[in-house]
Amino acid sequence: MTSPSGFNYDSFFSAHAPVSNRGGNRNARYDFAVAYPDPETLPLDGLVDALKTALDREGRDLAYYPVPAGLPSLRQLVADKLQRDRNMTVNVDDIVLTSGSGEGISMIIQALTDPGDVVLTEEFVYLGTLRQIRLFGGDVRGVRCDDQGIIPESLEEIIRAAEGEGKRVKYLYTIPAFQNPMGWTMSLERRRRVLDICRERGVPILEDDCYVDLRFEGEDVTSFHSMDDNGQVLYVGSFSKIVAPGMRLGYMVAPQEVRQRAMSFKGGGGVNQFAALAVEEYLRNNMYDHINEQNDALRAKRDAMLASLGENFGDAAKWVKPEGGLYVWLEMPEGTDLASLQEQSFEEGVGYYNGAMFSPEGRGANCARLCYGHPSPQTNYDGVAELARIFERHGVL
Ligand SMILES: Cc1ncc(COP(=O)(O)O)c(C=O)c1O
Missing domain, CATH: 3.40.640.10 (Type I PLP-dependent aspartate aminotransferase-like (Major domain))
Known part of the structure; x- marks a missing residue:
């Protein structure tokens, strides 16, 4: 069988060359899935x-x-x-x-x-x-x-x-x-x-x-x-x-x-x-002036996300308060299936990656990684509230 390019490469591929499934990036309205930095503080x-x-x-x-x-x-x-x-x-x-x-x-x-x-x-x-x-x-x-x-x-x-x-x-x-x-x-x-x-x-x-x-x-x-x-x-x-x-x-x-x-x-x-x-x-x-400026922006973004988590998830979930970096790790009660909900949540406007994706053993579908570095503080705040509404609609909160 020939491929769209006209030549069939099937028998030529190395055994070490799986098909890369990296597609183009899609962005949800509130996108906490991928860890981009703050575009405003890039030192162009x-x-x-x-x-x-x-x-x-x-x-x-x-x-x-x-x-x-x-x-x-x-x-x-x-x-x-x-x-x-x-x-x-x-x-x-x-x-x-x-x-x-x-x-x-x-x-x-x-x-x-x-x-x-x-x-x-x-x-x-x-x-x-x-x-x-x-x-x-x-x-x-x-x-x-x-x-x-x-x-x-x-x-x-x-x-x-x-x-x-x-x-x-x-x-x-x-x-x-x-x-x-x-x-x-x-x-x-x-x-x-x-x-x-x-x-x-x-x-x-x-x-x-x-x-x-x-x-x-x-x-x-x-x-x-x-x-x-x-x-x-x-x-x-x-x-x-x-x-x-x-x-x-x-x-x-x-x-x-x-x-x-x-x-x-x-x-x-x-x-x-x-x-x-x-x-x-x-x-x-x-270097250090720039790092300080960037970290001030990140702190505000993290704080907005944590405030919204506190208001919208309360005791229904746990999360670590990071002292830096780009991630909040949300842990819902054992048995909650955030893996099945991931695509639907994306369609409804909030992107996240569920824990099982990061686990060598495929554990942790009750967890989600939320990246706070790219959206503004207000967007982080609103997006977490929206995530809570999605979870409620689908019966996991
Ligand atoms: C823990 C960790 N290591 C390494 C990388 C790779 O980053 P880069 O190749 O851009 O330095 C990333 C990217 O997100 C990461 O999260």
């Missing part, structure tokens, strides 16, 4: 000015391919930032720029995962990572969490269970700050316990810190990476959250032997130098 003018300055200075270098690890001055900025903000002492050469942190995560997953490997994540996890680990055959298992983060006893139990099956755990992927999708930040105590367990059992940690700068309340908690003196923590960060996802810039920090393997999965000759020049020049002069 600042980026244009920065780009002009950087191109005047070193634009002719665009005639060359970038060095594979990416623009050295931006890697230096990352090294300085990690030292200042995350207590991490890393060298410029330990850092590789990537096309968003998503690419770094994918490169590390490919470097570490063989089909059948047991890989641990939090019990609900960022969809991009879940898909990538599965794409490369990983057997993903979710570790139980509460509002302090990973529950150490659950981590020990799940490692023991894998060992009981004659398997070792290949790595633990964690999003300790403003977790996607659950919103909590892992406490220092929990980080210590998790690191101790992983050290004892020889399990590397992939720390995804992409939201850490979006703190608008409370105290910073130091990174896993800073507490590790054993080279056991791999780290990724992103400029998507403090500049814009459309820049497609992030970074990984890893020991040389891991970088070398991971780099073999990087296609396309380094990251976009044009974007890297603009981001480096912009952030060198404006």
Whole structure:
């Protein structure tokens, strides 16, 4: 059979190439499903000015391919930032720029995962990572969490269970700050316990810190990476959250032997130098002012969502109050089916993703992730009230 393009590719596809089901984005009237940032605080003018300055200075270098690890001055900025903000002492050469942190995560997953490997994540996890680990055959298992983060006893139990099956755990992927999708930040105590367990059992940690700068309340908690003196923590960060996802810039920090393997999965000759020049020049002069401005806006958005949850859901649901990031995790009573209602709710004007989508085991249909970063505070407030009306109409509230 020929395809619409005239040639039948069916027998040519690699066994590793499933059909991507990423469609175009649809937007509900109140869209809490996808985690976009605040469009109003994107630093467009600042980026244009920065780009002009950087191109005047070193634009002719665009005639060359970038060095594979990416623009050295931006890697230096990352090294300085990690030292200042995350207590991490890393060298410029330990850092590789990537096309968003998503690419770094994918490169590390490919470097570490063989089909059948047991890989641990939090019990609900960022969809991009879940898909990538599965794409490369990983057997993903979710570790139980509460509002302090990973529950150490659950981590020990799940490692023991894998060992009981004659398997070792290949790595633990964690999003300790403003977790996607659950919103909590892992406490220092929990980080210590998790690191101790992983050290004892020889399990590397992939720390995804992409939201850490979006703190608008409370105290910073130091990174896993800073507490590790054993080279056991791999780290990724992103400029998507403090500049814009459309820049497609992030970074990984890893020991040389891991970088070398991971780099073999990087296609396309380094990251976009044009974007890297603009981001480096912009952030060198404006980083913390911009982050503060952005976080003030996010706080107002979160507050509006929480106020509306309190008024419209009251005791009928639970939610974690995030101290930063983009997510509120709504938990309805056990047995509530928000998975079946998801499409209907979207049609009726409110988009959300139900918990089962984020769970390696498909659990959590009684939960929903609500992203508050993109809509205005008023829209967050009104949208949650509308969500409550939809839930009432369909008998789940
Ligand atoms: C936890 C987490 N990690 C990584 C990413 C990838 O982001 P980017 O590739 O834009 O840096 C996302 C995107 O939403 C995310 O939520």
